[in-house]
Amino acid sequence: MHELSIAAAVVESAQDTARRHGASSVEAVRLRVGELSGVVADALRFSFEVVTEGTELAGAELVIEDVPARARCAACALEFAPGVPLRLWCPECGEGATELVAGRELEIVDVTLPLAGASCDGGSAPQGERQGGIV
Amino acid sequence: MCRVVDVRQAVLARNDGLAAGLRRELDGRGITAVNLLSSPGSGKTALLELLLARAAGRGVPAAALTADLATENDARRLARSGAPVKQVLTGGLCHLEAAQMRGHLEGWPPEGTRVLFVENVGNLVCPAAYDLGEALRVVLMSVTEGEDKPVKYPTAFGLANLVVLSKTDIGGAAGFDGDAFAESVERVNPGVEVLHTSARTGQGVDALLDRVLAVCEGSRPHRPPLAGRHLREHRHEHGHEHPRDHPRDHEHPHAHPGGPGALPGAGLPAR
Numbered sequence: 001m002h003e004l005s006i007a008a009a010v011v012e013s014a015q016d017t018a019r020r021h022g023a024s025s026v027e028a029v030r031l032r033v034g035e036l037s038g039v040v041a042d043a044l045r046f047s048f049e050v051v052t053e054g055t056e057l058a059g060a061e062l063v064i065e066d067v068p069a070r071a072r073c074a075a076c077a078l079e080f081a082p083g084v085p086l087r088l089w090c091p092e093c094g095e096g097a098t099e100l101v102a103g104r105e106l107e108i109v110d111v112t113l114p115l116a117g118a119s120c121d122g123g124s125a126p127q128g129e130r131q132g133g134i135v
Numbered sequence: 136m137c138r139v140v141d142v143r144q145a146v147l148a149r150n151d152g153l154a155a156g157l158r159r160e161l162d163g164r165g166i167t168a169v170n171l172l173s174s175p176g177s178g179k180t181a182l183l184e185l186l187l188a189r190a191a192g193r194g195v196p197a198a199a200l201t202a203d204l205a206t207e208n209d210a211r212r213l214a215r216s217g218a219p220v221k222q223v224l225t226g227g228l229c230h231l232e233a234a235q236m237r238g239h240l241e242g243w244p245p246e247g248t249r250v251l252f253v254e255n256v257g258n259l260v261c262p263a264a265y266d267l268g269e270a271l272r273v274v275l276m277s278v279t280e281g282e283d284k285p286v287k288y289p290t291a292f293g294l295a296n297l298v299v300l301s302k303t304d305i306g307g308a309a310g311f312d313g314d315a316f317a318e319s320v321e322r323v324n325p326g327v328e329v330l331h332t333s334a335r336t337g338q339g340v341d342a343l344l345d346r347v348l349a350v351c352e353g354s355r356p357h358r359p360p361l362a363g364r365h366l367r368e369h370r371h372e373h374g375h376e377h378p379r380d381h382p383r384d385h386e387h388p389h390a391h392p393g394g395p396g397a398l399p400g401a402g403l404p405a406r
Binding site: 002005006012021027031036038071086087088097099101106107108109111112113114115 | 136137138139140141142143144145146147148149150228229230232260261263264265286287289290293321322323324325326360361362363
C-alpha cells in the first residue's frame with residue numbers, strides 16, 4: 001500500500017506547480033499510470049482524497065490515464081503486449097532479449113489551475129488581477 | 136476558465152533523483168550497495184548473517200542497513216557478525232525510500248566499507264518501486280512460497296539483477312518444483328541468474344557473495360528487460376501552459392508579455 005506515498009508525492013508536485021504559477025487552488029491533476037507500475041488506481045484515488053484534505057488541492061479531480069504495457073524484441077524489433085500474467089519473451093521469434101518500452105509510467109502529465117480569481121466552471125474573465133496581465 | 140500546466144514529471148522523480156545522487160556518492164566512497172527484497176519470512180536476515188560472516192572471513196569490509204516496521208531484532212542478529220549494522224525503523228511504512236537511506240548514510244558506514252547490504256522491508260510490492268541507489272538488486276524467495284510467485288509479483292522479480300531461492304534444504308519436504316519456478320522467473324525476467332541457497336547448509340552463500348564482489352569490481356549486473364531503456368529518464372516541468380476549453384483570443388483579448396496563453400508573474404520565461 002505505497003499508494004499513500006505516491007499520492008503524497010503527487011500532491012507535493014502539484015502544490016509546487018500551483019505556487020510557481022501563482023494559483024491558490026488546483027482543479028485537476030492528470031497522471032499516466034502504466035499497467036506495470038505497481039500502482040492500484042482505486043487505492044491511489046482514495047489516498048489522493050485523504051492527502052489533499054485541507055490543502056489547496058482539496059476537491060481537485062484526479063484524472064488517471066492508463067498506459068498499456070508494450071515490449072520490443074531486440075532480435076526482430078517486434079513490438080508486443082507482454083500481457084497479464086507478464087511474459088517478456090518475443091511471441092514471434094521466441095527471443096528473451098526484449099525490453100519494455102511502455103507500461104511502467106507513473107507520471108504527472110499536467111495540472112489544471114484556475115485562472116487567478118476565476119474557477120474552471122466557466123466564470124467571467126478575472127478582473128483587476130494584482131499581477132496585472134489580464135484586464 | 137482554467138489553465139493547464141504541463142508537468143511531464145515522474146511522480147517519484149524526487150526519489151529517483153536522490154537515489155541517483157546516492158549511487159554517485161556511494162561510488163565515490165568505494166561502497167557497493169545491495170538492495171535485498173523479499174516477502175516477510177523468506178530468510179533475508181538469516182542469509183545476511185551468513186553473508187556478513189563470510190565477507191568478514193574473506194577480509195571484505197561489509198555493513199548492513201536493515202529495515203523493519205517495529206523491532207530491532209534483525210539488527211541485533213546481524214550485529215553478532217561483528218559488522219557495522221544499523222536498524223531503520225520505518226514506523227509502519229511498507230518500504231524504504233532514498234531519503235531515508237541518505238539520512239542513515241551520513242558518516243556511516245565507516246570508511247573502507249566495500250559492501251553495504253540493505254535489507255528492505257519484507258514486502259514484494261512497494262519496495263520494488265523505490266530506487267535506493269543500489270548497484271545490485273537481489274530478490275529472494277523461499278521454497279515454501281509457491282513456484283509462481285515471480286509471475287504474481289512481476290515488478291519485484293522483473294526488476295531483479297539477481298534472483299535468490301532460499302531454504303533449499305527443505306525444498307524436498309515442501310514439494311518445491313524447481314522447473315516451474317525457473318520458468319516463472321524466466322517469464323518475467325529473461326536471462327536473470329537464479330542462485331539456490333540455504334542458510335542452514337550454507338549452500339550458495341559463497342556464490343552469492345562472489346556475485347556481489349564481482350559488482351564491486353566493476354562487472355555489470357544483469358539488466359532486466361522490464362527496466363526498459365527510456366522509462367527511468369528524468370523529466371522536468373516544461374513550464375509552459377495553455378488554456379483549455381476556450382478560444383484564447385476571446386478569453387484573453389489583451390495579450391500580455393507572457394505570450395499566448397501564459398500568465399504573467401507565474402515564473403515563466405517572457406518568451
